Amino acid sequence: MNKLPAIIVSIMLIFSAGYLFAYDPVVQTSRNYEFGTAILIASETGNSDHEFTEDEPDFLKEEIKCEEILTISDPLYYWNLSIFHLNDKIYFWLLKPVAQAYRVVTPTIVRTGVANFFYNIKMPVRFVNCILQGRILIAGHELVGFIINSTLGVLGLDDAADNYTWLKKGDEDLGRTFASYGIGDGIYLVWPFFGPSTLKDTIGMVGDRFLNPLSYIEPVELSLGVTGYEAINKTSFRIGDYEAFKKASLEPYEGLKNAYIQNRRKNIQGSPLNVLSDCFLK
Amino acid sequence: MKKVTAFFVLIFFASVAFSSGLSPIDSLKGPIDEGLSLLKDPKNKDSSQRKLQRAKMWEIIRKAFDFSELSGRALAVNWKKFTPQQRKEFSEVFSEVLGNTYLDKIQSEYKDEKVKYLDQELISDNKAVVKTKIIRENEEVLVNYSMTLKENEWKVYDVKIEGVSLVQNYRSQFNEILSKETPDELIKRLNKKLKEQEKG
Numbered sequence: 001m002n003k004l005p006a007i008i009v010s011i012m013l014i015f016s017a018g019y020l021f022a023y024d025p026v027v028q029t030s031r032n033y034e035f036g037t038a039i040l041i042a043s044e045t046g047n048s049d050h051e052f053t054e055d056e057p058d059f060l061k062e063e064i065k066c067e068e069i070l071t072i073s074d075p076l077y078y079w080n081l082s083i084f085h086l087n088d089k090i091y092f093w094l095l096k097p098v099a100q101a102y103r104v105v106t107p108t109i110v111r112t113g114v115a116n117f118f119y120n121i122k123m124p125v126r127f128v129n130c131i132l133q134g135r136i137l138i139a140g141h142e143l144v145g146f147i148i149n150s151t152l153g154v155l156g157l158d159d160a161a162d163n164y165t166w167l168k169k170g171d172e173d174l175g176r177t178f179a180s181y182g183i184g185d186g187i188y189l190v191w192p193f194f195g196p197s198t199l200k201d202t203i204g205m206v207g208d209r210f211l212n213p214l215s216y217i218e219p220v221e222l223s224l225g226v227t228g229y230e231a232i233n234k235t236s237f238r239i240g241d242y243e244a245f246k247k248a249s250l251e252p253y254e255g256l257k258n259a260y261i262q263n264r265r266k267n268i269q270g271s272p273l274n275v276l277s278d279c280f281l282k
Numbered sequence: 283m284k285k286v287t288a289f290f291v292l293i294f295f296a297s298v299a300f301s302s303g304l305s306p307i308d309s310l311k312g313p314i315d316e317g318l319s320l321l322k323d324p325k326n327k328d329s330s331q332r333k334l335q336r337a338k339m340w341e342i343i344r345k346a347f348d349f350s351e352l353s354g355r356a357l358a359v360n361w362k363k364f365t366p367q368q369r370k371e372f373s374e375v376f377s378e379v380l381g382n383t384y385l386d387k388i389q390s391e392y393k394d395e396k397v398k399y400l401d402q403e404l405i406s407d408n409k410a411v412v413k414t415k416i417i418r419e420n421e422e423v424l425v426n427y428s429m430t431l432k433e434n435e436w437k438v439y440d441v442k443i444e445g446v447s448l449v450q451n452y453r454s455q456f457n458e459i460l461s462k463e464t465p466d467e468l469i470k471r472l473n474k475k476l477k478e479q480e481k482g
Binding site: 266 | 454
């Protein structure tokens with residue numbers, strides 16, 4: 001536990017870094033609002049030659065309201081697009097075949113155990129971020145869950161805490177913590193291997209590495225190897241999902257970007273975005 | 283006295299009207315359980331039964347979803363650019379594409395997933411959200427159904443999987459396409475997609 005001071009210092013650093021690039025959330029929200037209202041007004045008054053019905057259904061207004069919160073700027077579009085294509089190749093040529101072979105030779109119970117182990121060992125990420133968001137009770141649940149899984153669950157291989165249904169899982173990370181402080185997304189970014197992200201979530205991801213015990217494995221190669229193994233194990237449960245998504249999409253790049261943003265905006269505590277966002281909380 | 287009688291008559295009719303329809307959660311439970319039992323039925327594992335199974339599932343989906351509202355919402359602002367005829371065509375082909383995609387996946391990959399009904403939330407007189415959880419091999423997926431009351435029946439107009447709304451996801455794609463192409467071209471693209479799916 002001699003890494004603890006280092007962890008605390010890095011949290012503080014990340015904290016201040018977060019505030020540095022935070023633009024005023026209030027301004028941010030009202031700007032979005034204006035944008036949304038602009039669409040509304042435009043759709044109500046403009047384009048009269050294209051209007052075919054006078055009785056505009058209620059759902060239009062409702063959907064437009066939801067949409068404004070999901071827009072993100074993508075100034076690096078061409079760069080992002082090429083990484084998106086690269087990741088597509090990485091998935092089909094590397095990740096998928098390896099995960100498929102791994103799935104064949106590894107019983108489900110082992111793969112589940114591995115997934116549980118990785119989930120359990122990353123408790124500090126969720127715990128600290130729950131605290132940072134003021135969700136003290138949930139942080140306590142995380143801690144209790146960790147203790148149960150590490151003892152009764154044999155080093156976390158078994159999700160023993162799952163039997164205690166009152167225990168809640170606090171699925172938090174630094175990106176979500178930033179969001180709960182009202183920090184905006186910044187721009188959209190796609191990373192090789194990691195996939196869709198935003199400027200805010202990228203900084204969060206780097207910060208979370210400090211809280212992740214797996215990044216303290218030495219040498220670095222081994223640490224990276226373990227992370228890679230985790231990805232393979234995870235993918236072994238999800239073969240077919242990406243394919244289905246691609247098959248269902250007309251514009252997979254736009255679809256993935258939108259899905260990422262929607263998923264990240266889910267249930268962010270205390271965010272000013274929530275005021276406007278009953279549409280995607282439900 | 284007349285007034286009082288009228289009042290009670292009204293209350294009576296109101297309560298009848300209210301109770302004749304199913305609750306949102308029950309309107310969803312019916313079709314989902316029906317679909318799951320079709321998937322579980324061992325005789326449907328046989329590939330010769332696939333087509334029949336699929337046709338039956340389509341029927342269930344058609345009854346449970348309000349595809350015209352779903353496609354209208356997916357177009358949102360762009361809805362106004364479509365003529366009533368185009369809207370109809372769009373809704374038809376879009377629902378086919380959606381249905382095909384998900385039926386393909388469910389039929390080929392169903393691994394005894396279970397559905398747990400968590401909660402229903404009435405948002406207004408004619409809107410509700412039903413919260414469910416799909417229990418997969420190693421994870422639980424939260425799926426929320428947005429439902430609307432039409433002619434005394436609750437129908438699904440949007441599905442949110444882990445917070446990702448289907449309608450909003452498609453809208454981002456349609457927005458992108460319609461910023462460069464016409465409604466007819468979008469319909470054409472969907473038709474092309476449909477043909478690709480049918481070829482397998």
